[in-house]
Each structure stands twice: as structure tokens, then as C-alpha cells.
Amino acid sequence: MLAIDFGTNGDVVVSGRLDAAQSPPAQAFLDKVEGAVTLDCTNLEYISSAGLGVLLKTQKRLLGSGGKLRLSGVSRHLQDIFVYSGFDRLFEIEAAPGK
């Protein structure tokens, strides 16, 4: 399952699995954010191409209005996915500590 909400520091915190079934609610949440947004992926266990599509659509929209989506707390597995898909060129990515 997936949980997505604002953390106490204003970052968007996502946890669980961002798969094809969970992408629509994630997209609905991210469609409402504005400006420079950090997505805390520390507890994001899994992402598929459907989840990548959510991030891409959000990044395009935010860049279009002068904002951006930044990814933090990214695990080694997610980092591999982002590199293989070329998302490391499209997003500022901060690895999880010790990764």
C-alpha cells in the first residue's frame, strides 16, 4: 500500500509501494502541490513505471510554473531505477544516508 502526505517540515512524505494500482491517488495528491517541493522517499520501498509517470508529470507541471520536484532519501534500488530511466537527469536526487 501507499501513504502520501505532508511531513512536519513541509516536505511531501511518501511511503510504501508506488505501483500501477497506487499511482492514481499519488497523482491526485501531487496535482495539488505548488512551487519547490521535496518528496521524501526514505520509506518508499518500490516504484514502477506507473510511479515514474506520476513523478514525470508532476515535474513537468512544476517546472512550467517556476517550481520543481526534488527527491530525497532515495535508496540504492530506487536510485538504480532513476538512473536506468534517465530520471537522474530530470530531477535533483539526494540519496538516503549511507547509500
Place this chain on the structure above:
Amino acid sequence: MTACRAFRRSIESIQDIFAFTAEVFARDRVDPALLPSVDLTVEELFTNMVKYGSSSAEVRIDVTTIEGGVEVALTDYDVEPFDVTQAPDVDIELPIEQRRPGGLGLHLIRRLVDCVHYEYSAEYRKSRITFRKTQVAPPACDGGHCAGSANARD
């Protein structure tokens, strides 16, 4: 050891599929580090079958434990041929304005698993996609295939 199960052709089945793969990994003591790549590959292949197939038949998934990992087969019934191993790679160097999410799933699969093999039976209108993921082989960054693809006529 092989475990097999059939899943309703729906995106909602993904949670049940993940439960199935996790169950097999735990039962056969397969390295859990391989599970995210296996789940991603199964999800991408399964969702392709759901999106582009017009059949109402269930999709069968077989997971076989092999040396150092697993071999997984997805069998789709009453479908037209579509060789996933021939799908073009995504150009990841395009600027963001030109990037589209489509095609990323098959692009990723080629980099995450050891090999992918496609077979189609024209007589039974059945497609079967098999892939392997082991600890030994590195990701197939060159878009590797198990043994090429085949259009069987059985």
C-alpha cells in the same frame, strides 16, 4: 520448485501478485534483494497484458526457483502476438519537455533482469513471457535476451 497461480486481468490484482511472489521468495528462501526487480518486471508485463489485451481470461504466473534466483513465466490466453523483447528502448537523453512515460516499463525490465524470452502459439493464441533474475548475473544493460524470442506454431 515451481509455484503457479492465475490472476484476474485487472490492475487491482497487483497486490495479490506481490503477495504471491513474496510468499514464494519466503518459502524457497530466495534472496529478498531480488524481489523488487522481480516484482517490477512482473508488474510491467502484467499491466501491459491488462492494458493491451482484449481477452477476459486470467493471466497465469509461474515462479520457479533456480540456482541463485528465480525464473518467472507469465502466460496470457486468447491474445494477439506482441513480442515485448522487440519494443524499442526509450531515449533517456531527451529533454524533459519531450519525455513521455510510455515504454519505460519494458526499457527498465531489460536493465533489471538477466534475460527475457517471448513465445507465441498461433494455434492456441497464447503468449508466454519468461524472465530470469539471479544474484550471479549482472543487470542486462545491453538489453539482453534469454535465448531470443520465438513465435511457436504448436
